[in-house]
Amino acid sequence: MTAPDTAPAASRGGRWIEHWDPEDEAFWQESGEKVARRNLLFSVLAEHIGFSVWTLWSVLVLFMGPEYGLTPADKFLLTSVVTLVGAVVRVPYTFAVAVFGGRNWTVISASLLLIPTVAAFTVMEPGTSFSTFLLVALLAGFGGGNFASSMTNINAFFPLRKKGWALGLNAGGGNIGVPVIQLVALAVIGASGGPRVVLAIYIPLIVLAATLAALRMDNIASVKNDTGAAIDAAKDAHTWIMSFLYIGTFGSFIGYSFAFGQVLTNEFGRTPLQAAYLTFIGPLLGSLIRPVGGRLADRFGGARITLYNFVGMAAATACLVFASMAKSLPLFVSVFVVLFVLSGLGNGSTYKMIPGIFHAKALAQGLTGEAAARHGRRLSGASMGLIGAVGALGGVGINLAFRQSFLSYGSGTGAFVAFLAFYGLCFAVTWSVYLRRPDAQSTTEVAAETKSQLSYAEV
Template identity: 60%
Template sequence: METTTTASATPPTGNGGWITGWDPEDEEFWERSGKRIARRNLWLSLFSEHVGFSVWSIWSVMVLFMSPEIGLGFTAGEKFLLVTIPSLVGALLRIPYSYGVTRFGGRNWTVFSTSLLLIPTVLTAVFVMRPGTPLWVFLLIGALTGVGGGNFASSMTNITNFFPQRHQGWALGLNAGGGNIGVAVIQLVGLLVIATAGSTSPVHVAAVYLPLIVVAALLAALRMDNIDAVRRAPGMLAEAVRRRHTWWLSFLYIGTFGSFIGYSFAFGLVLKSEFDFTALQAAGYTFIGPLLGSLARPVGGRLSDRWGGARVTFWNFLGMAAGTGLLLVASAQNSFPLYLASFIALFILTGIGNGSVYTMIPAVFARQAENAVASGGSAVEATALARKLSGTVMGIAGAVGCLGGVFINLTFRVSFGGAAANGDTALTTFLVFYLVCVIATWAIYLRRGRARVPVAERAAVAAHKEAADV
């Protein structure tokens, strides 16, 4: 039977119960015990999400091993399709995974979702070395790895409720960055396997992650907590869907996270196709971009805490457009150094943009809460609604943004399968999209002085005062 603990006292570690009355905006509670509890859950959630991202992106490594040498001579188009399927499934699972946290609790859902990663990882290890295995089998296993993509949404929905508004950028950036870096880590593991065991031993990559999945699930079960603040009021999803900012923020997230995950999955294949690299040559570079992009995500959150998410996002999209333009120049000159440098810069910018757009989500709804309080509304209700909407919209934006990865890989598939057999058509398409994002960010969030940093402190203070007066 689960126990219930109030937020005014430090809950027993790993009691499997719910902490009730969780309010990180209460500075006394935050300093006394809330901060320690929140950070513990952040680190454990980050580890589980990291492993989930690695499993989700495992086929970006497996396709580098696929060659006639091991009886798997698929075309470039078939390989791009194989790395597209996990991205699609991960996108579709993000909303139900986000709901899972609000229904079952952050600790409980983390244990379940992490344990589920064992299924696609075992299947990958079993089938990847079987010569003559048809493409549909790999597509099915790739679809199952999509469950790792859902872990991001559930982790972000959970962690945003643990931290006060003033620390949202840092906490969400660190949590997401630590998860994103799983893409780079598994690609680095792939490089080490190719360099030591050869390009015919992909099973070792999957074998590395089986014990890590077990450890992550056990730590979540023993050390994480469920908090009542994560529970979503009935109809919250429908309410979020009706908000126009939900869809504008999701659109911007397509440009940042969609680009990050799409490029991460496709980078090795792009290098092999564009410059006729071997598996070892491609693997030697593929981890660099995702690694730096992941590390840049907390930077985007920090910059947004200081300058405002909208302003950082605007300049970031301009930088992404410029980086894509340089890629086109490098492709025309067949310059690998310029191509690699431009792509790495683009990865870094996607990371910064991921942090800035996700920081915008709670900030936008905090601003609406301030406006509601200024109009005479209840500060308690307005602040609570803003926090619950933020968690819901993070799930929606994560799902929609993830579809950008599908778009990236399908566009590369068409581009490399065309008459020119290069990525120029895809890059031109991405350049136009980034320019549209620049215009949208300015028009919706920056013009007419909209760049003011939306902060919820005044609403939170009023909420505590109102609660004290009751």
């Protein structure tokens, strides 16, 4: 079997692989796995820095005391804007991989992170207007787009049987950027440093991530910009169903990551340092568990893991309502950490479902072998940007819900009640679409539908 050809194409510069067939077992064992793992490693690094920059403002607001003149509602609005921009840019970032190449776009997108970081370094001081802070926070949303392009790129490198693990590891390694920057902030606050110290730490790390991507990653020539795939994915109902479910998992993870510290300071009277001691634990465990969610989905089926995961998230949220009303900090923090873990587990299982669903649909259309795998990769790659973008909007909703809850009730209890209802709805959708057996109608219909449902149950 021919090894991957990484020589530059005649008409293009940079590292381009002209032949790539991960579904071919001989190709994969001989050389494909080594190349895929190398690209995964440096993709994780670049995405990790992207997540850190995206969630910069979840820690910067902890430094912004009374001298900044911002209300709790102002701070929730700042984090909402960051989350919103990060969600929106995921769509163009997804298709940028096919336009520029996965390696090339990783270099570009990592380099773009210098803009919000340097801008925040420049303006972060008392006396700066709220509108200026809002504009600079908006720029930090660029970091949220890196996830979509990274996942689309890595999706093309791995065979279907390993996508759950690979995508979970890629996303989990990126998600860890959230607790890492919170730990950095904890160290800086503990050393009586200011927010500019945090920013100064990340500027050289951004340069390092871009440089390593340029030196060690590859582009896959067969991953082309396919407008038709984007249109087909947008027309497919499963793209929007999975977007809805991803709001429940990733939307929760990123929304809580931004909001947890502010909830602790506003509802439980914790100081920024006391909050920083607690905020990193949940995102860290949620990030580490994401590959496990992908691995469990590979083994037992993403739909099953996702279904039971929403049961756990609903139960944890009900406990948070009680803890919030009882003003019990130990119970609140403990259950919030559990909720973070469950959101990370669900992130892995839902993202594993995406390629599985489109591969199952390809088989149902009569495609087999590489043709089915290629069709599945085409649509799953296109859908991931849309699903990632809509899912991230859940983070906006969470921060706005907390903002309104604190304005109306002075606590986060009202927001948690709304989240509880939403997780119940996610459970119902997962069960009815991917796991419910169809009612008997006709012999032909039952046979066809049962086959489809069984296939979806395994995705």
